[in-house]
Amino acid sequence: MIFMSQNDWPAGVFRLLFTNPVRYFISKCLSQEFHTTNEWPILENIPVEDDKVWTIKQDTTRLLVYCNGVEMLNFRFSVHSDRDSCTEHWIRETKKVILEFNGPESVAYRYTDPDTYGSSSA
Numbered sequence: 001m002i003f004m005s006q007n008d009w010p011a012g013v014f015r016l017l018f019t020n021p022v023r024y025f026i027s028k029c030l031s032q033e034f035h036t037t038n039e040w041p042i043l044e045n046i047p048v049e050d051d052k053v054w055t056i057k058q059d060t061t062r063l064l065v066y067c068n069g070v071e072m073l074n075f076r077f078s079v080h081s082d083r084d085s086c087t088e089h090w091i092r093e094t095k096k097v098i099l100e101f102n103g104p105e106s107v108a109y110r111y112t113d114p115d116t117y118g119s120s121s122a
Contacts, residue, residue, distance in 0.1 A: 001013070001014050001015070001056065001097055001098065001099050001100065002097065002098040002100070003058055003090075003094040003097055004094065004095055004096045004097065004098060005092035005093055005094060005095055006092075006093070006095055009092065010027075010089075011089070011090060011092035011093070011094050012026070012027055012028065012058070012063075012089055012090045012092075013025075013026075013027035014026055014027070014056065014058070014063060014065075015040075015100075016043075016054065016065075017037050017040060019037075021042045021043070021044075021046075022042070022043045022046055023037060023038075023040035023041060023042055023043070024040060024041055024043055024065070024073065025037075025040050025041075026063060026075060026081075026086075027089065028083065028085040028086050028088075028089035028090070029075070029077060029080070029081040029083060029085075029086035029089075029090070030081070030083070043065070043067075043072045043073060044072075045070075045072075046067055046072065047067050047068040047070055049068055052067050052068055053067070053068055053069075054066070054067055055067075055069075058090070058094060060090065060091045060092070060093060061076060061077060061078070062074060062075055062076045062077060063075045063077075063090070077090045077091075
């Protein structure tokens, strides 16, 4: 998914790779450039249910990822990254999100306005 700021400038890119194990990528934040997806970090302790509902929240300080209501990732840009470009890139306020699907893992999606769903500072 691509988080877009005003004037359609990218505010960040987050990707989930639904392999075994599930891996993730956060643009401009990881200390090395990954040449293959096998080098992406792994999400640990994913719920075992067959149906999985992923919730992804982002603000100017962090990216939160939940699976079936269980927190999988709480990535604070200024704490978990040693790259200055991470905070500089993600500090932009998101105005829209572009979803990209590259496989059968994503059957459906729903956008929920954070103001009606809940706070992103969970």
